[in-house]
Amino acid sequence: MKRVFILIPFLACLLCTSCIDVLEEFFINKDGSGQYLVTYDLSSIMEPEFQSMLGGLAEMSGDESASELNFNDLTNVELDSTSSFEAMAVEFDLDETQRNLLSRSFLHMEVSGASKIMKMGFEINFKDPKEIEQFFELLAQIQPEESSMLPLDMFSSPANISIKKNTLTRSTDAMKEVDSEVENSMAMMGMFFSEAVYTTKYYFPKKIKNSTLKGATIEGNVLTQKNSFLDVMLSKADISGEIKFK
Numbered sequence: 663m664k665r666v667f668i669l670i671p672f673l674a675c676l677l678c679t680s681c682i683d684v685l686e687e688f689f690i691n692k693d694g695s696g697q698y699l700v701t702y703d704l705s706s707i708m709e710p711e712f713q714s715m716l717g718g719l720a721e722m723s724g725d726e727s728a729s730e731l732n733f734n735d736l737t738n739v740e741l742d743s744t745s746s747f748e749a750m751a752v753e754f755d756l757d758e759t760q761r762n763l764l765s766r767s768f769l770h771m772e773v774s775g776a777s778k779i780m781k782m783g784f785e786i787n788f789k790d791p792k793e794i795e796q797f798f799e800l801l802a803q804i805q806p807e808e809s810s811m812l813p814l815d816m817f818s819s820p821a822n823i824s825i826k827k828n829t830l831t832r833s834t835d836a837m838k839e840v841d842s843e844v845e846n847s848m849a850m851m852g853m854f855f856s857e858a859v860y861t862t863k864y865y866f867p868k869k870i871k872n873s874t875l876k877g878a879t880i881e882g883n884v885l886t887q888k889n890s891f892l893d894v895m896l897s898k899a900d901i902s903g904e905i906k907f908k
Contacts, residue, residue, distance in 0.1 A: 686698075740774055763797060
């Protein structure tokens with residue numbers, strides 16, 4: 663959990679002016695395959711007055727990988743890239759199944775100094791929804807703690823999804839125990855996370871019949887559930903339940 667502490671000052675500064683919004687999307691096909699997308703909107707970091715401050719905080723953390731994060735002038739940066747995780751994992755000893763999953767998984771980055779946009783996210787094209795959870799387990803193997811990559815995977819809720827007989831079930835340990843030091847650190851920053859939103863959307867090939875997901879809204883074949891970002895990160899939000907569709 664060391665990486666969480668490294669990012670605490672980073673997020674504190676960022677969220678003083680705005681918030682991090684997380685959008686999680688599940689696109690389900692008739693055969694149970696589909697696409698999973700999770701996008702992190704970090705656009706507030708593009709504000710000039712915060713770039714130098716964030717760079718200083720990274721250096722103050724005392725962690726070499728954090729100091730490698732370059733928050734200097736991003737005004738002229740224009741980047742829209744997609745990278746395959748298979749290419750990132752060439753040096754790792756993975757089996758054929760693992761490499762096949764990574765070949766269908768991608769890292770997206772969009773940075774625009776002109777439009778003040780910074781977004782990052784994951785894309786997983788799954789054959790079975792269980793591959794979503796398998797991907798994040800695999801990501802932990804190919805992205806060690808000393809990696810300079812911003813560990814955004816730590817700001818997603820575990821997606822244990824299964825589909826059977828036109829029913830999608832999401833199981834999570836909503837009340838699982840959270841490391842006390844991490845919980846205390848994040849709790850002290852509650853004011854910064856107060857407006858941060860974690861949105862989940864499910865898209866089905868046909869109309870949704872009903873759902874047990876708390877606070878969810880249904881519009882035809884799309885279900886939307888919104889929660890506090892902080893509650894999701896501290897496993898206080900219950901995002902588990904069933905969705906029955908035609």
